[in-house]
Amino acid sequence: MMGRQHYDIVVVGAGLVGLSVSMLLEKLGYRIALVDPKTQPAPLSEKFDHRTYAISPASMRLFDRLGVYDAMDRSRITEFFDMQVWDANSNGTVQFSAHELGRDRLGWIVEHSNLMIALTEALFTLDNVDRITGSVNAIEQDESIVGLILDNGEQLRAPLVLGCDGANSRVRSLLNMSAKVRDYVQHSILCNVEIELPHAQTARQRFLTTGPLAFLPLPNPHECSIIWSTTREQASQVVKASDSDFHSILGAAFEHRLGAIQSSGKRLVVPLQALHTKQYISGRTALLGDAAHVVHPLAGQGLNLGLMDAAALAQVLGSREDMTLRFLLNKLRRYERMRRGENLAMLKLTEELNQLFCDDHSLTRCLRGTGMQFVDRMTPIKKWLMLRAMGDVGDVPIIASYQSELK
Ligand SMILES: Cc1cc2nc3c(=O)[nH]c(=O)nc-3n(C[C@H](O)[C@H](O)[C@H](O)COP(=O)(O)OP(=O)(O)OC[C@H]3O[C@@H](n4cnc5c(N)ncnc54)[C@H](O)[C@@H]3O)c2cc1C
Secondary structure, three states: OOOEEEOOEEEEOOOHHHHHHHHHHHHOOOOEEEEEOOOOOOOOOOOOOOOEEEEOHHHHHHHHHOOHHHHOOHHHOEEEOEEEEEEOOOOOEEEEEHHHHOOOOOEEEEEHHHHHHHHHHHHHOOOOEEEEEOOEEEEEEOOOOEEEEEOOOOEEEEOEEEEOOOOOOHHHHHOOOOEEEEEEEEEEEEEEEEEOOOOOOEEEEEEEOOEEEEEEEOOOOOEEEEEEEEEHHHHHHHHHOOHHHHHHHHHHHOOOOOOOEEEEOOOEEEEEEEEEEOOOEEOOEEEOHHHOEEOOHHHOOHHHHHHHHHHHHHHHHOOOOOOOHHHHHHHHHHHHHHHHHHHHHHHHHHHHHHHHHHOOOHHHHHHHHHHHHHHHHOHHHHHHHHHHHOOOOOOOOHHHOOOOOOO
């Protein structure tokens, strides 16, 4: 058995949320252990990563203030200025535009690997973060300390532990923190495709009764990253289809809005679920990101919410000072109050939108069409929806708040 190492904070999980919160807290003066079984992210390959994210302006401001925006390979990032959303089964269409808000863009499409590499490299420059390779196997906490045992026998102790270990969080299960989980009975197919017509830096999403199909613009004007959420059965058929069958099924599902699908990369299928924990804190431990909440990808918000958790937690903790239970609990409760309502609102919104568009009843279809036309004409509602998706509504952490446009 190895010796015990003592830190101010142990962050469990070096995904995008764990990396971000570690950087934020190190800059506030804390000594951090960042634990993850994975070592280094894979280098960027010539082909685009099929895991891409729509990153909101609020999240990008956070990355900018952490020095991560400049560390990314900017030639592989796409700004999008407009977004078109339409219903496959009614005349409902909504067109969102950054121009209407007087903003430079609605967001960015960024590869997972580009972000992981930039964050990991930025983290390496910090003196007070130890990367520890391992998986958490046991946690015990009392009034004054939390003790963790890793699968390699290593033991860590800290007055605060942050569970950033994703949707199947071990921290959450070891501490018996209950979560409400709902299986969407949908899977998402992820793939990068070459399209006939230029995407014009517009994100597009068509709502089918089986689920939404999004085409997100990549730097090449003729390439998009698709996220197609559909029934399990259709996903398993589509993923096995020949390239030419896949191109015609996908093109038809998208009404050929960008012409023919000309080629495609690797296809990946992921099951979808909704998850929300009843509490974000248990004693001296707090959950962040997917460990606390998992939302449907239709609004491209899961990671953005997790990044705001990281920013909010760093804001309420402030600089390194008293970590006695009473002080710490006050701060952790403030974090929970700041984030739980925001995350729950997005969970409900995405769940209700998904249900609404999957309902094939003729009356619902008619109301949907009329409702979407109404929203499209009602500039204040549309503006509010855009600002919500951009992360600029609600209790926005100071570090991510809007001051000016990023260059
Ligand atoms: C199809 C799809 C599309 C999406 N698109 C978007 C989008 O456009 N925009 C957006 O904002 N969000 C999007 N999301 C959501 C986004 O992917 C997640 O919200 C985000 O990746 C969660 O990050 P995380 O760091 O919380 O968790 P994860 O990325 O799951 O990271 C968890 C980390 O914890 C580590 N870990 C696990 N167990 C242990 C353990 N026992 N000990 C130590 N470490 C451990 C793992 O190795 C991993 O590194 C999408 C999701 C899906 C499914």
